[in-house]
Amino acid sequence: MSATEVSSASAEFARRQHSPVQRLQHQLHGKPWLSPLFLLLVAFLAFYIATPTFLTASSMGILFQQTAVVAALAVGQTLVILTAGIDLSVGAIMVLSMMVMATLARDDGMPGIVALLIGVALATGAGLLNGLLVTRINLPPFIVTLGTLSIFTAIALLYSGGSSIQADRLPDTLNFLGEGFGIGEFRITWGIVVVILLYAVIGFVLSQTAWGRYVYAVGDDAESARLSGVPSMRILLGVYTVAGLIYGIAAWILIGRAGAATPNAAPDANLASITAVVIGGTSLFGGRGRIIGTLIGALIVQTFAFGLSQLGVDQQWRYLATGVLVIVAVAIDQWIRKVKA
Amino acid sequence: MSTTTSELEVAHGGVPAGKEHVYSQQPVLSARNIVITFGRVVGLDGVDLDLYPGEVLAVIGDNGAGKSTLIKCLTGAYVPDSGEIKLNGERVSFRRPQDARDAGIETVYQQLAVIPALDIASNLYLGREDRRKGPLGSVLRMLDKKGMEKRAGESVRNLGIQTIQNMGQAVETLSGGQRQAVAVARAAAFGSKVIVLDEPTAALGVKESGMVLDMVKQLRDKGLSVILISHNMPQVWDVADRIHIQRLGGRAGVITPETHDMGEGVAIMTGATKLSEDAP
Numbered sequence: 001m002s003a004t005e006v007s008s009a010s011a012e013f014a015r016r017q018h019s020p021v022q023r024l025q026h027q028l029h030g031k032p033w034l035s036p037l038f039l040l041l042v043a044f045l046a047f048y049i050a051t052p053t054f055l056t057a058s059s060m061g062i063l064f065q066q067t068a069v070v071a072a073l074a075v076g077q078t079l080v081i082l083t084a085g086i087d088l089s090v091g092a093i094m095v096l097s098m099m100v101m102a103t104l105a106r107d108d109g110m111p112g113i114v115a116l117l118i119g120v121a122l123a124t125g126a127g128l129l130n131g132l133l134v135t136r137i138n139l140p141p142f143i144v145t146l147g148t149l150s151i152f153t154a155i156a157l158l159y160s161g162g163s164s165i166q167a168d169r170l171p172d173t174l175n176f177l178g179e180g181f182g183i184g185e186f187r188i189t190w191g192i193v194v195v196i197l198l199y200a201v202i203g204f205v206l207s208q209t210a211w212g213r214y215v216y217a218v219g220d221d222a223e224s225a226r227l228s229g230v231p232s233m234r235i236l237l238g239v240y241t242v243a244g245l246i247y248g249i250a251a252w253i254l255i256g257r258a259g260a261a262t263p264n265a266a267p268d269a270n271l272a273s274i275t276a277v278v279i280g281g282t283s284l285f286g287g288r289g290r291i292i293g294t295l296i297g298a299l300i301v302q303t304f305a306f307g308l309s310q311l312g313v314d315q316q317w318r319y320l321a322t323g324v325l326v327i328v329a330v331a332i333d334q335w336i337r338k339v340k341a
Numbered sequence: 342m343s344t345t346t347s348e349l350e351v352a353h354g355g356v357p358a359g360k361e362h363v364y365s366q367q368p369v370l371s372a373r374n375i376v377i378t379f380g381r382v383v384g385l386d387g388v389d390l391d392l393y394p395g396e397v398l399a400v401i402g403d404n405g406a407g408k409s410t411l412i413k414c415l416t417g418a419y420v421p422d423s424g425e426i427k428l429n430g431e432r433v434s435f436r437r438p439q440d441a442r443d444a445g446i447e448t449v450y451q452q453l454a455v456i457p458a459l460d461i462a463s464n465l466y467l468g469r470e471d472r473r474k475g476p477l478g479s480v481l482r483m484l485d486k487k488g489m490e491k492r493a494g495e496s497v498r499n500l501g502i503q504t505i506q507n508m509g510q511a512v513e514t515l516s517g518g519q520r521q522a523v524a525v526a527r528a529a530a531f532g533s534k535v536i537v538l539d540e541p542t543a544a545l546g547v548k549e550s551g552m553v554l555d556m557v558k559q560l561r562d563k564g565l566s567v568i569l570i571s572h573n574m575p576q577v578w579d580v581a582d583r584i585h586i587q588r589l590g591g592r593a594g595v596i597t598p599e600t601h602d603m604g605e606g607v608a609i610m611t612g613a614t615k616l617s618e619d620a621p
């Protein structure tokens with residue numbers, strides 16, 4: 001018997017020892033986004049049967065537009081959760097960045113592009129501050145971002161005086177991501193394009209570069225990563241900073257989507273972003289998950305909201321469904337993590 | 342022993358017969374008066390250690406004697422409160438494990454330091470990934486996953502471990518012994534000067550332990566220096582050139598398998614007898 005025969009025989013042996021359930025567990029272990037994808041398809045099918053207008057090109061366009069902001073925020077949230085952290089300040093950073101952009105550029109006070117860059121830089125700095133507090137002072141991410149959530153929200157309200165700025169007082173640059181183009185009935189905004197690019201870039205970085213590998217390593221076991229020569233602190237600091245940058249981009253998308261800069265916009269952005277990440281199969285314990293799962297998770301949450309509203313059902317059902325999904329997703333994650341060879 | 346000076350005897354107690362030329366060289370790694378405290382607990386209380394080119398130095402001692410703490414101070418995992426470490430005669434101060442690795446010191450820590458969620462190849466190359474050739478690697482920073490997986494397979498097979506087939510398998514799906522084999526393979530593949538093994542055979546079966554010990558001998562024959570921490574006395578007496586005995590956070594002495602038998606070694610380790618400075 002040749003060596004390859006031996007190994008395929010032993011692989012066959014291993015396969016035969018596993019029950020179908022164990023094999024499913026193995027599949028999900030390697031591809032944690034499979035179960036959310038399945039759920040998304042089932043949800044699509046169910047809403048299509050209930051109301052055939054659900055699956056038209058125009059309503060799909062609306063669904064994607066509604067998903068864009070949370071999907072963008074959830075990219076940053078995924079990075080943070082992969083390191084076994086949590087970011088409660090996502091919405092606050094986005095709103096602060098948005099109010100600064102809009103206030104600076106209001107009534108041509110400043111060229112749109114300059115205001116945009118300042119806003120995004122501010123969000124990046126806010127992320128960096130989170131990162132410094134987590135790495136230098138060694139505080140738990142939950143506490144740090146709970147604190148900065150209040151701080152950034154307060155600054156946004158104080159700075160803007162609590163009032164909204166409508167799109168017609170803002171330069172085209174800031175409104176640009178709300179514009180778009182149609183492919184037949186299917187309308188795509190530039191904001192959606194930016195979201196897709198975000199997922200592509202971060203997906204590439206996470207799966208193809210050393211930095212991405214370190215993010216997983218630090219989240220799975222920070223001390224082992226350090227002993228293995230991974231600069232754990234630098235990676236963590238980088239993750240929070242990049243997350244801040246992404247929230248700044250989300251702020252830009254939000255102006256386009258909402259047609260205004262409002263200091264109390266997106267009140268449930270924090271929980272929605274965490275929900276998308278968790279339903280997407282990323283482990284709250286860190287080190288496990290795929291960015292594509294987060295996109296699916298964001299779509300699932302929005303699909304329930306959109307589908308139920310098309311059916312004319314009370315929106316409370318949406319929250320109920322989301323709550324159940326979160327608990328099921330975490331339970332599945334716990335089960336997957338017990339996988340054995 | 343007429344060839345050794347009394348100064349050398351203080352530094353390393355005894356010299357294996359016929360190897361005096363090795364011990365008149367400069368040590369590869371030498372530590373003087375290493376002190377480290379954890380709050381009110383004294384981890385190391387002024388420890389010296391010398392490691393010579395091409396030797397296997399075993400470190401033995403009871404649980405809590407400070408063996409792991411000592412090698413962590415030597416490899417950048419801990420930064421000692423005071424003391425001096427020299428690599429090839431040059432003073433070094435490692436702030437992070439990465440610094441020691443860059444200097445050619447590879448370590449298998451007692452807690453193994455592998456990342457369960459990552460696959461075997463990723464673990465072997467963690468912290469020193471190879472990138473693709475051309476702009477994919479230099480501009481896009483893409484990893485050469487295929488190449489690393491192939492070379493990881495070679496490193497594991499070099500160790501003689503046959504039960505690990507798939508380098509793309511997550512480490513958490515491996516048995517304890519297989520994980521240990523991965524950690525040892527990583528050190529053996531990348532160590533260029535010194536290899537430190539903290540109880541590398543603790544989780545291994547008889548056959549696999551034998552392979553690791555063979556590997557230790559091979560590394561020594563290639564001219565590398567090995568520090569081996571073990572509670573397995575027959576193993577130590579089989580493979581070590583010299584034996585550093587750690588006791589209560591200090592060095593109780595250094596012996597050789599020729600000059601002292603296991604019983605005497607254990608007696609020094611437990612404090613039943615003391616090693617006189619000019620023995621043997």
Ligand SMILES: Nc1ncnc2c1ncn2[C@@H]1O[C@H](COP(=O)(O)OP(=O)(O)OP(=O)(O)O)[C@@H](O)[C@H]1O
Pocket residue numbers: 379382383384402403404405406407408409410411451
């Ligand atoms: N990070 C730490 N914090 C506090 N105390 C520590 C730390 N690391 C080591 N110690 C203490 O230092 C002493 C020596 O521990 P060490 O792990 O070096 O022992 P060891 O000789 O390796 O034992 P074993 O054979 O059980 O592995 C112990 O008393 C331990 O409690």
Ligand SMILES: [Mg+2]
Pocket residue numbers: 408409410451539
């Ligand atoms: Mg130990």
